[in-house]
Amino acid sequence: MADRAALEAAAAAGVISAEQVGSLDAFLNAQAPKPVIAGEEDLRFIRNFHDVFLATGILLLAIGMGVGITTAVSGAKDATAGSLLVGELAAGAAVILWLLGEFFARRRRLFLPAIAIVCSLTLFVAVAASSLYAGALLGRAVTWNLDRGMPVEMQLGILLAAACAAITPALFYARFRLPFSLGLAGAGVALFVITACLIANWEMATRALPAIFLTLGIVLFLAALTFDARDPQRQSRLSDNGFWLHFAAAPLILNGVFGLIGMVLGGSSPGGMMASGNAGVAQAAATLVAIALLGFISLLINRRALIVSALLTAGIAIGALLNATGLGASALAGATLITLGAFVLTLGAAWHGARRALLGWVKPEGVWARIFPPEGTPL
Numbered sequence: 001m002a003d004r005a006a007l008e009a010a011a012a013a014g015v016i017s018a019e020q021v022g023s024l025d026a027f028l029n030a031q032a033p034k035p036v037i038a039g040e041e042d043l044r045f046i047r048n049f050h051d052v053f054l055a056t057g058i059l060l061l062a063i064g065m066g067v068g069i070t071t072a073v074s075g076a077k078d079a080t081a082g083s084l085l086v087g088e089l090a091a092g093a094a095v096i097l098w099l100l101g102e103f104f105a106r107r108r109r110l111f112l113p114a115i116a117i118v119c120s121l122t123l124f125v126a127v128a129a130s131s132l133y134a135g136a137l138l139g140r141a142v143t144w145n146l147d148r149g150m151p152v153e154m155q156l157g158i159l160l161a162a163a164c165a166a167i168t169p170a171l172f173y174a175r176f177r178l179p180f181s182l183g184l185a186g187a188g189v190a191l192f193v194i195t196a197c198l199i200a201n202w203e204m205a206t207r208a209l210p211a212i213f214l215t216l217g218i219v220l221f222l223a224a225l226t227f228d229a230r231d232p233q234r235q236s237r238l239s240d241n242g243f244w245l246h247f248a249a250a251p252l253i254l255n256g257v258f259g260l261i262g263m264v265l266g267g268s269s270p271g272g273m274m275a276s277g278n279a280g281v282a283q284a285a286a287t288l289v290a291i292a293l294l295g296f297i298s299l300l301i302n303r304r305a306l307i308v309s310a311l312l313t314a315g316i317a318i319g320a321l322l323n324a325t326g327l328g329a330s331a332l333a334g335a336t337l338i339t340l341g342a343f344v345l346t347l348g349a350a351w352h353g354a355r356r357a358l359l360g361w362v363k364p365e366g367v368w369a370r371i372f373p374p375e376g377t378p379l
Contacts, residue, residue: 023109045111045180045240055116058100062120065093080138087132094124105176118172118181122188126164133157155199162188162195179237183244186223190216190252210263214256220249225371228301232373243305250309253294258313261286284320287313295347299355300362300372307347315340 010016046052069089076082097117105114137153166188173181197205197212205212224245231238265282291310298306319336347354355375364372 023107045115047112051110051112054104054110054113058097058104058113058116058120062093062097062116062124065089065096065124069093080135083131083135083138087128087130087135090124090128090131094121094128097121097124101172101176105172105178111178111180114176114178115180118169118178118184121172122165122168122184125168126161129164130157130161133160158195158199159192162192166192177237179240180244182241183248186220186245187248190220190248210256210259212256213252213259217249217252217254217256220245221253224249224303225301228303228373229367229370232370234302234373243303246303246305247309250294250306253306254291254310254313257290258287261290281321284317287317288321291317296358299351299358302355302373302375304351307344311340311344314343 069086072089073082073086076085097120101114101117101121104110105117134157137157166185169181169184169188172178173185193216194205194209194212197208224242227238227242227245231242233239262283265286291314294306294310298304315336318339319332322332322335322339352375359372359375362368362372
C-alpha cells in the first residue's frame with residue numbers, strides 16, 4: 001500500500017491532484033487489511049500532531065469569533081437589535097465553519113479538525129437560531145412575565161435551541177460522514193427529548209428523569225449495536241459510528257441507573273445524589289453491582305467506552321463505601337483513586353483473556369456472533 005509520502009510525491013509529479021492526496025490516503029488506510037486479533041478500538045480520528053495543530057487553530061478561530069460577536073453586540077442600542085445582531089453574526093460564523101468543513105472534512109478527510117468544526121458549528125447554530133427567534137419576538141413587543149410560569153414563546157425558543165443541537169450534527173454527518181457527528185447527534189436528540197419532557201411537565205419529568213435517562217441511553221446503545229453488528233472486526237467507519245454512539249449512550253445509562261438505585265434504596269432525589277448513612281452504603285453497593293454488569297456487557301461486545309464513562313460513577317460509589325469506614329478526606333481520596341486505578345489496570349491487562357473465557361461460556365452463534373465479536377488468539 002502506498003504511504004502518505006508516496007502519494008504526495010505522485011501529486012508533485014502530476015499523477016494525481018494535490019486535493020486527492022488526503023481522500024486517497026484515508027481510503028487506502030481504510031482498505032488496509034488488519035489482523036484478526038486486533039480487537040482494539042483504534043482512535044482513527046487522530047493521525048498525527050498536524051491534526052492536533054489544525055484542530056487547535058479551528059477552536060481558537062471559533063473562540064475568537066465568539067468574542068468578536070460579544071464585543072459587537074455590546075454597542076447595540078436595545079435588546080431587540082442586540083438579539084438580532086447576535087443571531088446574524090452567529091449565523092455568519094456558522095457559514096464559515098461549514099465552509100471549513102467542506103475543506104477539512106470532505107476534501108482532506110481530517111477527522112480531528114472536523115470534530116472541532118462540528119462542535120463549534122453546533123454551538124453557533126443554536127445561538128443563531130435562539131437569538132434570531134428572541135429578536136423577532138422582542139421586535140413584536142412580546143413581553144415575558146415569568147411570575148406566571150414560563151411563557152409558551154420562551155418554551156418554544158428553548159426547544160428550538162435544543163433541536164439545533166440535534167439537527168446540526170445530523171446534517172453534518174449526512175454531508176461529511178463524520179462518525180463523531182453521529183454520536184453528537186444522538187446526544188442532541190437525547191437533550192431535545194429531555195428538554196421537551198421538562199417543559200411539558202416539570203414536576204412529573206423531574207421525578208421520572210432517571211427513567212428517561214435510562215430509556216434514551218438504551219435506545220442509543222441499541223443503535224450503536226446495529227453498527228457493531230455490521231462490522232464485528234472493528235475495521236470500518238461503521239465501527240466508528242458505533243463507538244461514538246456507545247460513548248453518548250453510556251452516561252445516560254449510568255445516570256439513569258444511578259438515579260433509580262438512589263430513589264429505590266436511598267430515598268435520594270431523582271438527580272441521583274448519594275444518600276447518607278446506611279442508605280448511602282446500600283446505594284453505593286448496588287451502583288457497583290450495576291457497573292459490574294455494565295463491565296460484563298462491555299467485555300461481550302468488546303467496547304471499552306462504556307467502562308470509561310462509568311469511572312466517575314464508580315469513583316463516587318467507591319468513595320461512599322470507603323467513607324463508611326471512617327477514613328479522613330485525604331485518605332478517602334487516595335484510596336478511591338488507587339482502587340479505580342487498580343481496577344482499570346487489571347481489566348485492561350486481562351481484557352482479551354476475560355473475553356475469551358466469557359465467549360467460551362456464552363458461545364454466541366448467528367447474529368449474536370456479530371454483536372459479540374470473536375476474540376483472536378494472542379500473539
